[in-house]
Amino acid sequence: xxxxxxxxxxxxxxxxxxxxxxxxxxxxxxxxxxxxxxxxxxxxxxxxxxxxxxxxxxxxxxxxxxxxxxxxxxxxxxxxxxxxxxxxxxxxxxxxxxxxxxxxxxxxxxxxxxxxxxxxxxxxxxxxxxxxxxxxxxxxxxxxxxxxxxxxxxxxxxxxxxxxxxxxxxxxxxxxxxxxxxxxxxxxxxxxxxxxxxxxxxxxxxxxxxxxxxxxxxxxxxxxxxxxxxxxxxxxxxxxxxxxxxxxxxxxxxxxxxxxxxxxxxxxxxxxxxxxxxxxxxxxxxxxxxxxxxxxxxxxxxxxxxxxxxxxxxxxxxxxxxxxxxxxxxxxxxxxxxxxxxxxxxxxxxxxxxxxxxxxxxxxxxxxxxxxxxxxxxxxxxxxxxxxxxxxxxxxxxxxxxxxxxxxxxxxxxxxxxxxxxxxxxxxxxxxxxxxxxxxxxxxxxxxxxxxxxxxxxx
Numbered sequence: 001x002x003x004x005x006x007x008x009x010x011x012x013x014x015x016x017x018x019x020x021x022x023x024x025x026x027x028x029x030x031x032x033x034x035x036x037x038x039x040x041x042x043x044x045x046x047x048x049x050x051x052x053x054x055x056x057x058x059x060x061x062x063x064x065x066x067x068x069x070x071x072x073x074x075x076x077x078x079x080x081x082x083x084x085x086x087x088x089x090x091x092x093x094x095x096x097x098x099x100x101x102x103x104x105x106x107x108x109x110x111x112x113x114x115x116x117x118x119x120x121x122x123x124x125x126x127x128x129x130x131x132x133x134x135x136x137x138x139x140x141x142x143x144x145x146x147x148x149x150x151x152x153x154x155x156x157x158x159x160x161x162x163x164x165x166x167x168x169x170x171x172x173x174x175x176x177x178x179x180x181x182x183x184x185x186x187x188x189x190x191x192x193x194x195x196x197x198x199x200x201x202x203x204x205x206x207x208x209x210x211x212x213x214x215x216x217x218x219x220x221x222x223x224x225x226x227x228x229x230x231x232x233x234x235x236x237x238x239x240x241x242x243x244x245x246x247x248x249x250x251x252x253x254x255x256x257x258x259x260x261x262x263x264x265x266x267x268x269x270x271x272x273x274x275x276x277x278x279x280x281x282x283x284x285x286x287x288x289x290x291x292x293x294x295x296x297x298x299x300x301x302x303x304x305x306x307x308x309x310x311x312x313x314x315x316x317x318x319x320x321x322x323x324x325x326x327x328x329x330x331x332x333x334x335x336x337x338x339x340x341x342x343x344x345x346x347x348x349x350x351x352x353x354x355x356x357x358x359x360x361x362x363x364x365x366x367x368x369x370x371x372x373x374x375x376x377x378x379x380x381x382x383x384x385x386x387x388x389x390x391x392x393x394x395x396x397x398x399x400x401x402x403x404x405x406x407x408x409x410x411x412x413x414x415x416x417x418x419x420x421x422x423x424x425x426x427x428x429x430x431x432x433x434x435x436x437x438x439x440x441x442x443x444x445x446x447x448x449x450x451x452x453x454x455x456x457x458x459x
Contacts, residue, residue: 012458014040022450033103035389045069047414047421049398052136057396058424060413064400065237068264069315070416079311083303087222090106090303100301103309107276110313113255115279119272119300121446123236124152126273127200130258131156132295134198137281138228143174144190144199148207148403151200151234160200163207165404180210181205198257203248206237207403209350209357209410214246218254230281236273240264241316241415244326244353253353257281267312267450272305278301319372327351328418332411335426345372354415358429360384360407362373367439380405387432395428 012019017029017038032038039057041049047070049057062068077325088097104117118129131143145151145160152158153166159174161167179186181201190196199220204211206411221231233256238248240261249256258281262273285295299305315321333349333356340346346369347361360383362372375382384407402410413421 008011016040035254035385037389046070047417055396057392057398058413058421060397060411060414060425062414063263063268065242065263065412066266067239067268068242068415069267069312069319069321070414071268073267073311073315075318076269076308079307080269080304083307084180085302088303091299093298097301097303099303099310103306103313104274106215106310106313106407107261107274108347111259111276113278114259114276116282118275119296119305120275120284121271121305122152122273123234123260124154124157124274125297126156126162126236126260126262127151127234128154129275129295130200130234130260130277131160133275133277133281133285134230134232134258138197138230140195140197140229141175142190142193142195142197144179144187144196145174145176146201146205146212147178148181148200148205149178149200149234150205150207151202151236161195163403182216183209184216184223187220187223191223191229192214193279194227196224196229198232199224200232202234203239203251204238204243204352204355206410208359208406208408209355209402211350211352213447215252217249217252217256219329220258221254232256232258232260234260235260236260237412238260239323240312241325242353242355242412243351244322244329246322248352250382265312266305267308267315269306270302270305270307270308272302274309313383316415319416322406324418325353325415328415328422329356331419332356332422332425334424336429339426339430339433342430343437345437346433346440351411354411354413354417356411357402358409358411363437363439365437365439368437369439371439381407383407383436384409387436390432390435391428394432395424395430397425 008249023027029038041050047059049059055350100119107117108114109249120126120129123239134143135141143160149160149162151160156174158167158170159176162178177190179190187199201450203217224231233249235247242264246308247259250283258275258277260275264273265274274347280333286292329352336349338357340349346358347365348359350357363369372383381401381404382403388399388409391399399409399411402408
């Protein structure tokens with residue numbers, strides 16, 4: 001029996017939103033239509049998406065950080081074709097194929113001090129693995145995490161999620177404990193109770209793009225180790241060059257006990273995640289032959305996923321994308337700092353490399369301040385959403401609000417962007433800020449629409 005994928009897609013062209021609403025999450029198409037994001041993209045390349053009319057959209061979202069190497073990179077595509085053409089005996093389960101070992105070897109080479117790797121399929125699975133291994137290795141049950149943290153949405157990772165909007169309605173969760181980001185005194189107080197297995201932390205938080213104070217990771221590591229606990233660095237979004245170093249924790253003199261990665265490792269094609277850890281932790285978990293499957297997953301180390309990961313690491317190196325993230329990130333933040341000096345509504349520019357947070361604050365002009373207050377009364381975060389929509393509808397630039405109930409948007413473009421994209425974004429963003437600072441124009445008209453929607457939902 002033949003299967004015609006091209007024919008199937010052609011027969012259902014334009015039907016994606018209807019199918020998604022009927023058979024998947026019904027709120028997704030409703031949300032996208034409400035804010036005018038209901039586009040149908042025909043293809044993608046590098047840092048751009050293209051619709052059926054050939055219009056290009058600059059992708060400053062990168063699939064939540066998946067497309068570090070850009071979309072449809074030819075080297076990664078070729079590697080996947082090669083893997084398919086090789087007709088490998090995949091997922092035999094009772095063998096040791098070379099591709100997982102090769103990818104593990106290359107990851108470990110980028111993380112001195114770590115020794116072994118466990119492969120899985122998503123960031124939340126990598127975090128679940130880290131939590132299990134930390135508990136078993138230390139013989140303790142409690143994990144510490146930071147306020148506003150995001151580590152995934154399965155039950156274990158949700159237990160260390162610092163955002164109430166994701167936790168609400170899914171309890172009871174594991175008995176883990178939140179501490180303020182960067183608070184060494186709070187960390188020490190919890191460690192004195194003697195039951196802490198680990199602290200899990202993002203070197204830069206995805207929600208809000210917040211960073212702990214300089215030196216916190218190194219100080220926290222020393223404090224944890226003095227009490228027999230571990231440091232877990234969640235690099236699912238920050239890892240593989242996003243911040244201008246291969247791992248974001250490498251900005252400090254620290255070696256975590258466990259590191260999680262995902263997203264960019266996929267190359268944008270095949271989901272793959274990994275948990276890297278010190279050898280003694282693995283040896284505690286896999287302590288004898290009869291414990292060989294004590295932590296496993298059916299789809300770990302699949303040939304296509306491993307090929308995608310290996311090709312992605314090769315592209316990051318050959319195209320010097322980590323260095324480009326540092327250089328282009330510096331240029332983008334410098335340009336954005338210039339806008340912040342001109343427009344007081346842009347209250348803060350922060351981040352590292354190509355992970356940048358833009359926080360908004362109350363403007364000084366009377367008209368803009370009045371409309372700002374209107375949005376704040378309806379729902380905190382509507383102004384940031386208004387900026388995201390204006391960038392998309394006016395300038396075809398895709399961005400995201402960085403978290404619920406916060407006036408922050410996050411920029412995480414593919415690491416292939418350069419001076420052209422820096423100018424494209426800053427010119428567009430400057431125009432949006434000018435409109436917002438005047439307190440007039442179509443931007444604020446859309447703001448009224450958002451207020452009505454927020455009031456209706458709240459009611």
